[in-house]
Amino acid sequence: MKIIILGAGQVGRTAANHLSREEANDVTVVDQNEEILRDLQDRLDIRTVNGNAASPRVLEAAGISSTDILVALTNSDEVNMLACQIAWTLYRTPKKIARVRAADYTEREGLFGENRVAVDVWISPEQLVTEYIARLIRYPGALQVLDFADGRVRLVGIRALQGGPLVGHELRTLREHIPSADARVAAIYRAGKSIKPEGTTVIEDGDEVFFLAARENIRAVMKEMRREEAPARRVVIAGGGNIGFRLASELEDKNQVKLIERDSKRARRVSELLRRTTVLLGDAADEELLLEENIDSVDIFAALTNSEEANILSAMLAKRLGAHKVMALINKPSYAELIESGSIDVAISPQTVTIGSLLAHVRRGDVVRVHSLRRGAAEALEVVVHGDADSSKVIGRRIEDISLPEGTTLGAVVRGEDVIIAHHDTTVQPDDHLILFLTDRRHIETVEKLFQGSASFL
Amino acid sequence: MKDILLPVAHVFALVMMVFAATMLAPLVLAVWGLDPALSSFVISAFATFFLGALLWLGTRRFKRELKTRDGLMLVALTWVALPAVAGFPLWNYLPINFTDAYFEAASGLTTTGGTVLSGLEFLPRSINLWRHLLSWLGGMGIIVLAVAILPMLGVGGMQIYRAEMPGPMKDRKLTPRIGQTAKLLWAVYAGLTAACIACLRFAGMDWFDAVCHGFSALALGGFSTYDASIGHFNSLPIEMVLTFFSVLAALNFATHYLAWSERGPMAYFRDAEAKAILGVLVVSCIGVAVFLYMKGNYPDFSTSLRHSIFNVVSIATDSGLHTQDYSRWPIFAPMWMMFLSCIVCSSGSTGGGIKMIRTLVLAKQAHRELNQLVHPSMVRPLKVGGSIIANKVVFAVLAFVFLYFMSIVTLIFLQLASGLDFMTAFSAIIACINNAGPGLGLVGPGSNYGVLNNFQTWVCSAAMLLGRLEVFTILVLFTPTLWRK
Numbered sequence: 001m002k003i004i005i006l007g008a009g010q011v012g013r014t015a016a017n018h019l020s021r022e023e024a025n026d027v028t029v030v031d032q033n034e035e036i037l038r039d040l041q042d043r044l045d046i047r048t049v050n051g052n053a054a055s056p057r058v059l060e061a062a063g064i065s066s067t068d069i070l071v072a073l074t075n076s077d078e079v080n081m082l083a084c085q086i087a088w089t090l091y092r093t094p095k096k097i098a099r100v101r102a103a104d105y106t107e108r109e110g111l112f113g114e115n116r117v118a119v120d121v122w123i124s125p126e127q128l129v130t131e132y133i134a135r136l137i138r139y140p141g142a143l144q145v146l147d148f149a150d151g152r153v154r155l156v157g158i159r160a161l162q163g164g165p166l167v168g169h170e171l172r173t174l175r176e177h178i179p180s181a182d183a184r185v186a187a188i189y190r191a192g193k194s195i196k197p198e199g200t201t202v203i204e205d206g207d208e209v210f211f212l213a214a215r216e217n218i219r220a221v222m223k224e225m226r227r228e229e230a231p232a233r234r235v236v237i238a239g240g241g242n243i244g245f246r247l248a249s250e251l252e253d254k255n256q257v258k259l260i261e262r263d264s265k266r267a268r269r270v271s272e273l274l275r276r277t278t279v280l281l282g283d284a285a286d287e288e289l290l291l292e293e294n295i296d297s298v299d300i301f302a303a304l305t306n307s308e309e310a311n312i313l314s315a316m317l318a319k320r321l322g323a324h325k326v327m328a329l330i331n332k333p334s335y336a337e338l339i340e341s342g343s344i345d346v347a348i349s350p351q352t353v354t355i356g357s358l359l360a361h362v363r364r365g366d367v368v369r370v371h372s373l374r375r376g377a378a379e380a381l382e383v384v385v386h387g388d389a390d391s392s393k394v395i396g397r398r399i400e401d402i403s404l405p406e407g408t409t410l411g412a413v414v415r416g417e418d419v420i421i422a423h424h425d426t427t428v429q430p431d432d433h434l435i436l437f438l439t440d441r442r443h444i445e446t447v448e449k450l451f452q453g454s455a456s457f458l
Numbered sequence: 459m460k461d462i463l464l465p466v467a468h469v470f471a472l473v474m475m476v477f478a479a480t481m482l483a484p485l486v487l488a489v490w491g492l493d494p495a496l497s498s499f500v501i502s503a504f505a506t507f508f509l510g511a512l513l514w515l516g517t518r519r520f521k522r523e524l525k526t527r528d529g530l531m532l533v534a535l536t537w538v539a540l541p542a543v544a545g546f547p548l549w550n551y552l553p554i555n556f557t558d559a560y561f562e563a564a565s566g567l568t569t570t571g572g573t574v575l576s577g578l579e580f581l582p583r584s585i586n587l588w589r590h591l592l593s594w595l596g597g598m599g600i601i602v603l604a605v606a607i608l609p610m611l612g613v614g615g616m617q618i619y620r621a622e623m624p625g626p627m628k629d630r631k632l633t634p635r636i637g638q639t640a641k642l643l644w645a646v647y648a649g650l651t652a653a654c655i656a657c658l659r660f661a662g663m664d665w666f667d668a669v670c671h672g673f674s675a676l677a678l679g680g681f682s683t684y685d686a687s688i689g690h691f692n693s694l695p696i697e698m699v700l701t702f703f704s705v706l707a708a709l710n711f712a713t714h715y716l717a718w719s720e721r722g723p724m725a726y727f728r729d730a731e732a733k734a735i736l737g738v739l740v741v742s743c744i745g746v747a748v749f750l751y752m753k754g755n756y757p758d759f760s761t762s763l764r765h766s767i768f769n770v771v772s773i774a775t776d777s778g779l780h781t782q783d784y785s786r787w788p789i790f791a792p793m794w795m796m797f798l799s800c801i802v803c804s805s806g807s808t809g810g811g812i813k814m815i816r817t818l819v820l821a822k823q824a825h826r827e828l829n830q831l832v833h834p835s836m837v838r839p840l841k842v843g844g845s846i847i848a849n850k851v852v853f854a855v856l857a858f859v860f861l862y863f864m865s866i867v868t869l870i871f872l873q874l875a876s877g878l879d880f881m882t883a884f885s886a887i888i889a890c891i892n893n894a895g896p897g898l899g900l901v902g903p904g905s906n907y908g909v910l911n912n913f914q915t916w917v918c919s920a921a922m923l924l925g926r927l928e929v930f931t932i933l934v935l936f937t938p939t940l941w942r943k
Contacts, residue, residue, distance in 0.1 A: 002634075026634040034848075042526070045616065047634040063634075 001362060002026045002067045006053035006083055007074030008036045010331050011099065011125055014351035015071060015358050018376055020046045024445065025362065028062045054082040056090055064091045071358060072098040077105060081117050088118035097121045097361060101242065121361060125354040130246040132353045133327065136346060137251065137300055140229040140325065141222055143208065143346060146356075146371040148382045148435050149414040154218055155186065155371065155380050155437070160207045161226035172199035177224055181217035182421040184411040186210045186437035187378065194378075194407065194439040210373075210380075212411035212435055214419040232299035236260065236323070238284030238314050239305030240270040243329065247304065252276045258293060260284045284314040287321065296322030303328045312339055319343045333375045352376065363444075365452035368433065379441045382414075383434050383451045393450055394434075400424040402450070404436075405443035411435050462941065464520035466531045467513055473536055473604050474510030477543065478503050483591055484547070488584035495582040498551040506543050524618065527940055533601050533621040534935050537923055540600065541567055544592055551585060557912045564919045565907075566592030567600070568926035569808060571680020571778035571895035572886075574908040574915070579684050583666060586683045590670040596926070597677025597808035598647045598711070599623065606640035621931045624805055624813060632712055646714050647808075651676040654703040661695035671779075675703040678809045680778025680895035687903070688768070689781040697768045700779060708735060708775035710806035730843025731804040731814045739774060742798060743767045746791050753788050766791075774798035776809040778895020785902030792898055796885060799894040810893030810925045812862055816855045818842050823852055861929045865921070866891055872917050878910075886910070890921035 003019055005012050008031035020027040027046040030053050031037055037048035051058035053074050064070070070087045072080035077100045084096035100106050100122040112119045135145040144157035160167050165177055171185055185197040189208040195201065203209065203225070213221050222228070235251055237244045240261030248259045248270075257277040261267040264281055271279035282289045284303060295301070301318040303311035308330045315328040320343070327346040330336045336347040352372050359370035359379070366384040373380060389396030399410055399422050413420040414433035420426060428434065434451070438444060481503035488496035524532065545563035549556055558574040565572050566589050578586065595603065601622040616636045632639045655672035659665060670683050684690035688697060706714070709732050716725035726732045747759065747766035756762040765782050772779045773795040784792050801817045803809025822840050830836055840847045866887055873883035878900075885897030886907070896903040901910070907918060924932050934940055 020634075026638070028634050041616065045634075045636050047631045 001069060001364075002063065003028070003069045003071065003362065004059070004062050004064060004067050005029045006070070006072040006080070007031060007099075008033065008040055008048075009073065009075055011351055011354050012071075012073040013040060014355055014376075015073065016040065016044055016046055018355050018359065018372065019362060020044045022444065028067075030058060030062050054079045054086060056086055059083070059087060059091070064093060067091075067093055069093075069095045069097065069362065072096070074099075077102050081105075081119055084119045085117060095120050095361060097123065097358065099123055099125065101126055121357075123354065123357050125350055126242040126246060128353050128357060129243050129329070129348065129350045130250060133243075133247055133302060133304075133348060134250050136327070136348075137232050137235065137255075137302075139218065139222065140232055140299070141226055144210075144373070145218075146373075146380060148212075148369055148380075148412075149419070149433050152215055152417075153212060153412050153414060153419050153435055154215055155210060155212050155411075155435070156218055156222065157208060157210045157373070158222055158225050160203050160205065160209050162205045163227040164203075164223070164225040166224040167203050167205055167226075169202065170199065171197060171201050171203065174221075174224065178217075178220050181213065181220040183211050183213035183217060183221045184409070184421045186212055186380070186409045186411045187439050189374070196407070197409070210437065212421070212437070214421075230299075232325075234258075234298045235300045235302065236293065236295070236298050236318070238301070238303040238311070238318075239329075240266050240279070241304065241306060244302075244304040245270050245273070247302065248274055248277045260289070285310065285317055287317065290318060290321055298323045299325065301326045305329070308332065308335060312344065315344050316342075319345075336375065349375070364448045367448075377439075377441060379438045379444060381436055381438075381447075383436065385428060385432055385434060385451055386430065388430060392430075394428050395430055397428055398424065399426050399428070402428070404450070405438075405446045407439035408443060408447060409437045411437055461520075462527070462531065464517045465522050465524070466528050466535060468517040468521050469524065469528075469532055470535055470539070471510045471512075471514035471517065473532075473540075473600065474513065474543065475507055476604060476607065477540065477600065478507035478510060480591065480595060481506065481547070481588075484584040484588040487587050488582070491583055493582045493584045495547065495551045495584045498547040499584060499588070501550065502543075502547040505546070529616075529618040530621050530931055530934050530940070533618050533927065534931050536600060537567070537927055537932075541919070544588075547588060548585065551582075555912070557915050558908070561907065561915045561919045562589065563592060564922050566590075566679065566681060567596035568893050568922040569593050569597050569677045569679040569776070569810070570890055570893040570922045570925075571674070572889060572897075572901065572907045572918070573681065574906060574910075576685055576906060576908060578682065579690075581683075586670060587666075589681050590673040590679065590683075593677040593679025593681055594651065594673035597673075597679065597707075598644055602640045603644060605637055606644050622927065624803075624807070624810075624928055632715060642715055643711050646711050646718065647676060650703065650706060650714070654699065657699040657703070658696060661699050662693055663691070663696060671700065672703075674779060675700050675777065676707045676808065678704060678707050678775055678777040678803070678807070678893070680772075680776075682779060687780045692781075694764065697764070697781060701768055701771045704771055704775045704777045704779075705736070705739065707777075708803045708807050708809045710804045711808075712806050713804075728843070729804075730818060733843075734818060735802055735804055735814050738798065738802060739771060742774065742794065743770050746770050746794065749791060750787060755787060770795055770798070773894055774802040776803055776811060776892050776894040778889075780896065780903045783902065783904040785896075785898045785904065792885075796888050796894075796898075799888070799892045810891070812859055815842065816859065819847055819852060819855045820859065822847075823856075858929065861933060862891070865924050865929055869917055869921050873914055876911070876913050876917070878914060886914075886918055887921050890918045891925035893922060893925050 003025055005016050008029050016027055016029050019025045029046055030049045034050045037050055041048045049062040064087055070093050072083045074080055080098040084098050087093040087096055096119055098119045101124050111117055139145050142156050142158050146155040187210040188195050188197050211221055234256045237248055237259045240259050248257050251257050259277050260280045260282055262283050267279055267281045295318055301323040303315040305311055311328040315326040319326045325345045328344050330347045336349050339347055356371040360367050367381055369382040371380045385394055394402050410422050412422055412435040481499055485499040488499055541560050541564035545559035548562055549559035562574055599622045601618050605619055619636055632642050651672050654675050655668045658668035658671055667683055674681050713725050713729045717723055743766050747763040750756055751759045751762040768781050769784045776799050800811045803811050803813055805813045805815045869887045870883050882899035882901055885899055886901045889897040901907050
């Protein structure tokens with residue numbers, strides 16, 4: 001697949017890294033900063049072009065005429081939309097994905113599409129990150145909550161702790177513990193290493209467990225892994241930027257939200273737009289301010305400013321002052337690794353959250369959703385199978401008969417409105433949505449081939 | 459040091475195994491022609507493969523992704539060590555010592571084309587094929603070939619590609635994947651070689667000579683299967699074919715690819731280097747022809763033009779095939795040819811020297827300095843062919859040219875100290891570092907490098923390797939920081 005990425009910012013670089021690691025993709029990155037490009041080319045097997053992303057001449061130098069997918073990720077919405085429009089008007093590029101942040105554009109019905117602004121898919125990293133954090137807050141104790149099939153099935157990452165009824169027991173006893181709710185453990189990570197989840201595997205204290213379950217059963221399964229936590233009531237958000245503001249407006253109806261912003265103009269603006277949130281003017285790393293606002297009784301403290309260093313420090317401070325659970329927005333993968341084992345409960349990486357929605361469009365076969373996990377090492381995806389028993393390698397077969405590569409788990413099947421947790425004797429039918437978990441994303445091509453079926457070659 | 463060298467050795471082992479496979483070509487020819495050199499090739503091919511496999515297994519623990527310095531080290535190691543491996547069949551079969559065998563193989567791989575052997579027409583065909591095949595493999599580059607066919611080099615591929623490809627600006631790739639770029643370049647190279655071989659056959663050579671000289675022409679190697687080189691054939695069509703393909707080989711192969719994919723010659727007109735090269739060649743050929751005619755070397759102008767065109771193009775493009783003993787021409791002509799051999803070839807070609815792009819950059823820089831004297835507050839970026847050259851590149855070019863000339867001076871002094879006369883010492887080093895082939899004096903086209911003693915031969919081998927890898931890649935081995943952890 002020939003892919004052009006416009007903009008070598010955080011998201012652009014992560015996308016280039018993920019995409020170029022797969023043998024089948026030819027990636028070209030366009031940016032105006034030559035230094036960044038040179039550095040990127042030293043580390044990745046890609047081509048780079050220096051210049052304005054919306055200029056036809058630059059796009060041509062990047063090989064737009066034979067490109068399959070254009071991904072516009074510069075930090076200007078307008079440049080992104082224009083680049084997509086030019087790619088479509090002049091070169092008929094089949095798929096155009098643009099990062100569009102401003103709600104003014106994204107909320108407008110009928111702005112994008114055929115005979116309109118030629119953007120096939122728009123993604124808004126801020127929006128995705130906000131939704132991601134909101135889900136985490138809804139399920140206290142979870143490290144990750146990812147949606148499949150419009151949220152009917154969710155993949156939850158959770159750290160098993162002493163006190164959960166299943167901890168210290170074999171996995172197969174899960175059904176005896178909660179007969180009413182079905183779930184499938186897709187992966188277990190112990191001390192950073194993946195171990196194959198089998199019926200006889202014993203969950204230990206400190207394991208990172210990923211399980212798939214229907215939305216309504218998630219709480220019941222989580223209760224098995226660690227003692228149930230009370231739902232979050234009091235939330236403090238540090239940073240009134242795009243993400244902080246969106247999160248506050250999403251949470252303010254059900255929770256008691258306080259938002260700390262250090263810029264007085266921004267604080268004023270945010271306070272005008274929000275209805276019930278208490279907006280505080282000040283520094284999130286100011287001990288006095290935090291104590292004054294009863295940080296010790298706060299359920300969740302989320303540091304979401306632009307500066308990841310400030311996020312780490314203020315989250316650590318909040319934790320020390322007694323906040324129950326702290327989260328920090330962190331861009332650098334190495335930072336995330338450093339602090340998740342320390343005093344910060346959840347590190348949120350905007351790129352990892354965003355990259356999944358890009359990957360879904362690059363995957364061959366009918367892949368509807370991709371989530372990148374564990375800093376890109378693992379991947380969870382939702383595939384729709386088409387065809388019949390003759391044209392497809394999976395349809396009409398029982399799951400135990402499908403030869404999946406090592407480390408791959410078929411966790412759930414969504415058939416119409418029903419969610420079926422996969423068991424060895426479940427039979428795959430046409431148009432099923434299958435939810436797969438790959439602990440090693442290097443097997444992705446094997447999986448793609450398996451589910452693509454031969455029909456798509458015709 | 460162990461941690462630095464062993465991961466590189468692991469990849470080098472792979473290169474060795476690939477290289478062993480190329481020995482199959484002369485081996486098959488030897489079997490077919492019941493050649494006396496057969497046993498030498500059998501031993502060499504097996505020994506190379508076996509040693510490579512042993513090294514590969516032994517260093518498997520140290521396998522890791524190649525970093526920038528590993529890339530440099532790998533390329534330098536490959537180029538220093540491979541002539542020894544490649545020279546083994548020659549050393550084993552021919553009555554020559556290891557020094558000469560190394561020189562001969564290095565001369566092939568670096569596409570220099572100077573030889574220590576005489577009586578070439580009486581050598582077994584397999585030996586001659588091997589010499590020419592070495593030229594051909596070295597022309598586009600052993601490492602570029604490895605990048606093309608060994609997929610796992612990946613990101614590290616870019617590092618070693620850069621260390622081997624000639625030219626100051628190599629970040630621009632034809633395709634996003636380095637492996638694919640390498641494949642394309644090799645495809646263009648192989649395609650042009652096939653075309654050249656067919657033309658030579660058509661022009662009157664037999665198949666064997668056509669293949670050998672086709673390899674020589676596209677690699678700008680300069681080996682021939684006859685002591686008298688192309689003079690042996692005394693055929694105008696053959697000379698025209700070889701001249702045409704030598705000029706093509708002296709242009710950037712990326713430009714050939716662009717021209718081919720656009721199905722038109724516009725790419726050549728956009729390539730500032732190509733235009734300059736063609737201009738310099740046309741002017742020089744006519745100038746030298748007029749000069750020789752006026753000096754009375756040839757009775758009529760057309761003969762003068764014929765010999766001028768073939769020999770000037772051949773030396774200027776660093777090929778080194780010849781039809782005349784041009785060292786007997788009045789000294790202006792051969793000296794001018796030596797000068798051209800330093801500057802004419804394009805970046806991304808198979809030729810040597812400082813490359814036309816660097817010449818252009820320096821000329822423009824000199825022009826800019828002059829203008830700056832007249833208009834002290836002038837702001838003017840340096841442009842070549844309409845695109846702006848960053849100051850960083852200009853500095854790199856300056857440093858390169860300095861090192862290049864210092865290398866020449868140092869090596870000439872070494873030759874003089876060993877007792878060689880000035881003309882031989884000077885021309886041998888110029889011809890070797892530019893990968894051109896024959897020099898003047900004792901090592902002129904009428905003679906060969908066999909007259910040098912062991913020390914002088916090693917100096918020439920060093921000059922060839924320095925020139926082929928554009929000085930930096932070899933000299934960086936002597937910087938202490940490379941070896942520090």
